[in-house]
Amino acid sequence: MATRSDLDLAHRLADAAGEAIRPLFRGQWSEEQKSDRTFVTEADQAAEAAMRRLIEAERSADGIIGEEYGTRNEGAGRQWVLDPIDGTTSFIAGRPIFGTLIALVQDGFPVLGIIDQPIARERWAGRMGEPTTFNGARVSAARCRYLADAVLATTTPHQFSDHEADHFMGLAKAVAERKIIYGGDCYNYGLVASGHVDIVCEAGLKLHDFAALAPIVEGAGGLMCDWRGEPLHAESAGDALAIGDPARLEDVLEAMNLA
Amino acid sequence: MATRSDLDLAHRLADAAGEAIRPLFRGQWSEEQKSDRTFVTEADQAAEAAMRRLIEAERSADGIIGEEYGTRNEGAGRQWVLDPIDGTTSFIAGRPIFGTLIALVQDGFPVLGIIDQPIARERWAGRMGEPTTFNGARVSAARCRYLADAVLATTTPHQFSDHEADHFMGLAKAVAERKIIYGGDCYNYGLVASGHVDIVCEAGLKLHDFAALAPIVEGAGGLMCDWRGEPLHAESAGDALAIGDPARLEDVLEAMNLA
Numbered sequence: 001m002a003t004r005s006d007l008d009l010a011h012r013l014a015d016a017a018g019e020a021i022r023p024l025f026r027g028q029w030s031e032e033q034k035s036d037r038t039f040v041t042e043a044d045q046a047a048e049a050a051m052r053r054l055i056e057a058e059r060s061a062d063g064i065i066g067e068e069y070g071t072r073n074e075g076a077g078r079q080w081v082l083d084p085i086d087g088t089t090s091f092i093a094g095r096p097i098f099g100t101l102i103a104l105v106q107d108g109f110p111v112l113g114i115i116d117q118p119i120a121r122e123r124w125a126g127r128m129g130e131p132t133t134f135n136g137a138r139v140s141a142a143r144c145r146y147l148a149d150a151v152l153a154t155t156t157p158h159q160f161s162d163h164e165a166d167h168f169m170g171l172a173k174a175v176a177e178r179k180i181i182y183g184g185d186c187y188n189y190g191l192v193a194s195g196h197v198d199i200v201c202e203a204g205l206k207l208h209d210f211a212a213l214a215p216i217v218e219g220a221g222g223l224m225c226d227w228r229g230e231p232l233h234a235e236s237a238g239d240a241l242a243i244g245d246p247a248r249l250e251d252v253l254e255a256m257n258l259a
Numbered sequence: 260m261a262t263r264s265d266l267d268l269a270h271r272l273a274d275a276a277g278e279a280i281r282p283l284f285r286g287q288w289s290e291e292q293k294s295d296r297t298f299v300t301e302a303d304q305a306a307e308a309a310m311r312r313l314i315e316a317e318r319s320a321d322g323i324i325g326e327e328y329g330t331r332n333e334g335a336g337r338q339w340v341l342d343p344i345d346g347t348t349s350f351i352a353g354r355p356i357f358g359t360l361i362a363l364v365q366d367g368f369p370v371l372g373i374i375d376q377p378i379a380r381e382r383w384a385g386r387m388g389e390p391t392t393f394n395g396a397r398v399s400a401a402r403c404r405y406l407a408d409a410v411l412a413t414t415t416p417h418q419f420s421d422h423e424a425d426h427f428m429g430l431a432k433a434v435a436e437r438k439i440i441y442g443g444d445c446y447n448y449g450l451v452a453s454g455h456v457d458i459v460c461e462a463g464l465k466l467h468d469f470a471a472l473a474p475i476v477e478g479a480g481g482l483m484c485d486w487r488g489e490p491l492h493a494e495s496a497g498d499a500l501a502i503g504d505p506a507r508l509e510d511v512l513e514a515m516n517l518a
Contacts (some may be wrong), residue, residue: 026455033399035408089440093410093447094455095356096379120355120379142290149294151352156441157416158431177417181348183442189353196285196353 002104002112002215007127010102010114013054016101017047017084018118019068025119026094028197028204040088043067045102047084055080062256065105067208079234087155096120099186103211108234113212115190124190124216132193132219141222141244142195147251150175150198153188162190164203167227167256171201174255189213192242193220199252200242203227212238223249227258261363261371261474266386268317269361269373272310276343276359277377279305284378299347303327305361306343314339324364326467338364338493342467346414346444355379358445362470367493370405372471374449383449383475391452391478400481400503406510409434409457412447423462423498426486426515430460433514448472451501452479456491458511459501462486469499476501482508486517 021239024043033039048068053066063076067083080102085091087098096119104112111128124139126132132139144150152175160168172180181188181197186209191197193216214224214232223246225231227239243249253259283302292298307327314323315331322335326342339361344350346357363371365457374383383398385391391398403409419427431439440447440456445468450456452475473483473491482505484490487500500503502508512518 018492026453028454031404031408034401034410035405089410089437092438092455093412093440094450094453095440095443095446097356142293146294147288147291151293151348153352155441158436158439172417178348179311179351180415180417181352181354181442182415183440187354191353194285194353195287196351 001106002127006104006112008126009054009058010104010112012052013051014100014114014116014123014127015056017052018116020046020050021085021100021118025091037092037254040085040092043091044084047138048082051082051084051102065208081105081208081211086209088248090185092182095183097098097184097187099190101116101186101208101212103215105211105234110211110214110232113215115186115212117218119259122190124193126193126215126217126219128215128219130219134190134194134218139194139220141192141217141220142198144198144245144248147248147255148176149172150177150248151181151196152199152201153181153184153191154201154224155183155185155188157182159204161203167258168201170257171199171252172254186213189217189242192222192244193219198244199248200240203239203241205238207234210236210238213242221249222246227250227256229253260367261386265363265371266384268313268370269363270384272313272361273359273373273375275309275313276306277375279309280359280377280441282342283385284350284424288345293351294414296347296351296486299344302350303343307341309514310341310343310361324467336366339388340364340467340470341418341469342471345468349442349444354442356446358449360445360467360471362474364470364493369470369473372473372474374445374475376446381449383452383476385452385476385478387474387478389478393449393453398453398479400451400476400479401457403457403504403507406433406507406514407435409507410438410440410455412440412443412450412456413460414442414444414447416441418461418463420462427460428518429516430458430511430514434458445472448501451476451481451503454503457503462498464497464499466493469495469497472501481505484508486515488512500513
């Protein structure tokens, strides 16, 4: 269970990560720094280190699973899952639609999540049992009666194996082609919570990619699940769906030929 | 030729379009409005009408080619080319990476361009013979010695015919997969001018999509051309490349199997 105090801490983690990331956005990097991505690593590491310091000081018994610095207190029931920069290619390319992801996972299930966009200073926060907020104001996912009207988002076609691409293309064909947006990473899931995007369909996500997203999408009235419609947890394979209107789940699985 | 006074006017056009668009971003639209896209049309029309009023008042002899309201003074040598919202799907989805495009085309060739992102209040401006600016400060495209180090952007895989997709995939294979970003429309070309993206490769663009981009990319030291390496003009077919480092043109065409 995530307490209000956990959520307060998560907000402070996001503040700290943003402080570390902002100075490194759109820097004038050398070709070499661009080539070996050292400047992204620098931003990633600075943000994760800042967050870990706070967690270690205030929740010393909790575990931490970080993209950069690995695992601490592996056996703990409560695990903070950190992805300092989700959408590194957007970060490299200077697009302010990457995000810092912070999740609290209890016994394998995400119970708290934050998506923070530190440049635009946009933040979605979700805690199980509580409405999701965007910059402090409550948001709701949108109803969507017909799949043909849905706005569908996914980060990149290259994330899918051939087999997965067939399933995705079934869904793509069921919505209007001009209503599919590419790119966006975690930011698309925030937009589901805010009611602007109806469906996100992805594969190959890791725990640190998806753990923060579920409490945000679900606290806004949406549904977050794997490609079989099952809730996401620490052992999930990494295929993921966010659906703003849960009543469309069957339509989505059918369009993907997974029903 | 575009004068400094033309550029001043173009900035005021962008201001006027932004005023019209901002109140309609992330509105709480009904399902019906979303489905028939009336709210996008509303923003598009309001922005274009505001820009046309200024041009008609201050450049009555010039032509106008607008995405929403068609052509005025068709035979004029100077044509203002307007795309009030380039990236309508990003606009619908609530992503602040769409843009207002304003171009001045002289005898078929773009000589002035603006990309304005009214939510983030980011603006690229280019005038032939003058350095490109981003929010008033001079910017430069990045050098890129090796194609394998390039950041490649394109809006959507669905824009390509099968034949075009083969050419694009040749380029995609020549750069690192993790350095390809999707989505972004006109915004990607601004990022080329600012040195964050190295290559944009697209097809099916219309005059109102590409006219504003060429002066911006070229004023920053980059190259904008069609898939044969020829300059873009009013009769171009709509395949387009923006290359931050012009020395990479041959490598790009070769990777695309077009050399």
